[in-house]
Amino acid sequence: MKTIIRQGRIVSPSEVYEGDILIDGETIACIGRNLETEGAQVIEAKGKYVIPGGVDVHTHMDLLAGGSRAVDDFYNGTVAAACGGTISIVDHMGFGPEGCDLHHQLKEYHHLADNKAVIDYGFHGVAQHVNQDILDELEGMMEDGVPSVKVYLTYDRRLNDAEALQVLKRMKELGGVTAFHCENHEVVEYCRKAYRESGRTGPEYHAKSRPNLAEAEAVARILNLARLAGDAPVYIVHLSCRESLEAVLDARKKGQKNIFVETCTQYLTLTEERYLDKDGLKYVMSPPLRTEEDCRRLWEGLAAGDIQVVATDHCPxxxxxxxxxxxxxFTKCPNGAPGVEERMSVIFSEGVMKNRISINRFVETLCTNPARIYGCYPQKGILQPGADGDLVIIDPNKEYVLTHDRMHSAVDYTAYEGMKVKGQIDLVMQRGRIVAEGNVFKGQRGAGRFIHRQSLDNA
Structure with missing residues (x-):
């Protein structure tokens, strides 16, 4: 099947131009003007933006966290993603049984996702303990399409500094990326205990128990370890505050390379005042929501290119x-919030339409950079001949109010209820097929494919 997207405003990280896109089968065949192909389906896009399909490299589908399981499985969650303009995810696998090898969770997650996901998907490994067998197994994970591994500096399966350093060194040798959840565990646990024992147990104390500096200290520490490992590639997930960004900028000023930074929709648009609402438990996530000043500083960092990726940490x-x-x-509330469906629309409206970032930076940080960093570019994240026929058409002139009844996730709320959104997603295509149109899902269960991602050296 052939499709022509006609007269759209095509966006890349560096330019915007009017043109046509010809998709032949599953891939982009040609980009030009006045393209004609007999028998092709024609979709008019004049006056609308045509961007690459969104790539969200931080989701938690079907995550088992303590005694609670995220309510979106790989079907519901990817339907929501598709309707929100995201056509590829890289999911962070949860912890497995104590002492398990890396492939234990890879097998488990293939079982959870295969034949369910409606969009293409990959997985990040998770290192919950370190020994020589685990370090050796990282190479096998890369051969199986998983060139990234996550390390937690808090929670029960956290790694200590020596273990994190070993992972960084090995992943550098292999050309892989190590992602870090950065919070100082001892500080957080001390604060949580102190608030709980003094009877201060409302959701606002969740935020107070995880202060900015507890995150920033851990970010600085991991950057130092990455530097000690020879500037090993390091990816900071869900950076949420100005002090953490300052630690990154300081490391870069000293010449450190291979630092990648992610923030999330919620840290750009929501603030800690939400914890004072009667439904403040909705916003219990780690790290927590911060201040208006933190939001402002993150937008500045995004506009300047200091932050490479906007993801979601979708965990509903x-x-x-x-x-x-x-x-x-608050210490008994499962951490996490939905966001995979809202990301593209909220950041377009709050970022592009309010002139906080350019449309090019929008594409760069929500599509191209995540695909580049995590080894699925140029198959994903860009509109060019040979790339997958993944695209989103956005009408910048349409407005609506974001409400839960518009959403497709299985969760019972959206963190962005009542937000006025300017710019509406009209159509979403994956590999040449329409998967969502007019906020209606049109894809198929199990149509998503596992993305066998490449190492940094091969991407």
Whole structure:
């Protein structure tokens, strides 16, 4: 099947130009003007932006966290992603049984995702302990299409500095990327205990127990370890505050290379005042929401190119059920919030339409950079001949109010309820087929394919 996207405003990280896109089968065959192909389906896009399909490299589908499981599985969650303009995800696998090898979770996640996902997907490995067998196994994971591994500096399966350093060194040898959840575990646990024992157990104390400096200290520490490992590639997930960004900028000023930074929609648009709302448990996530000043500084960092990626950390638990575990004690509330469907629209509206970032930076940080860093470029993240026929058409003149009843996730709320959004996603295509149109899902269960990602040396 052939499709022509006619007269759209085609966007890359560096330019915007009017043209036609010819998709032949699953890939882009040609980009030009006045393209004609007999029998092709023609989709008019005049006056609208045509951008690459979104790439979200930080989701948690079907995650089991303690006694709670995220309510979106790989079907519901990827339907939501598709309707929101995201056509590829790289999911962070959860912890496996104590002492398990890396492939244990890879097998488990293939079982969870294969024949369910409606969009293309990959996985990040997770290092929950370190020994020589694990370090050796990292190479096998890369051969199996998983050239990235995540390390937590907090929670029960966290790694210490010596273990993190070993992972960084080995991943540098292999051309892979190590992603880090950066919070100082001892500081956080001390604060949580102090608030709980003094009876301060409302959701606002979740934010107070995880202060900016607890994150920034861990970010600086990991950057130092990465430098010690010979500027090993390091990716900071969900950076949320100005002090952490300052630590990154300081390291770069000293000449350190291979530092990649991700923030998320919520840290650009929501603030800690939400914890004072009667439904403040909805916003219990780690790291927590910060201040208006932190939001402003992150937008500046995004505009300047200091932050490379906007992701979501999509990890939904129902407010009416799982989140209520924390109604009397914030420490018992499962951490996480939905966002995979809202990301593209909210950042377009709050970023591009409010002149905080350019449309080019929007494409760069939500599509191209995540694909580049994590080894699925140029198959994903760019509109050019030979790339997958993944694209999104956005009408910048349409406005609507974002409400839960528009969403496709299985979760019972959206963190962005009532937000006025300027710019509407009209159509989403994956590999040449329409998967969403007019906020209606039109794809197929199981149509998504596993993305066998490449190492940095081969991407």
């Amino acid at each position: 638990f129902n407010y009416g059920k799982e989140k209520q575990l924390g109604r009397d004690d």
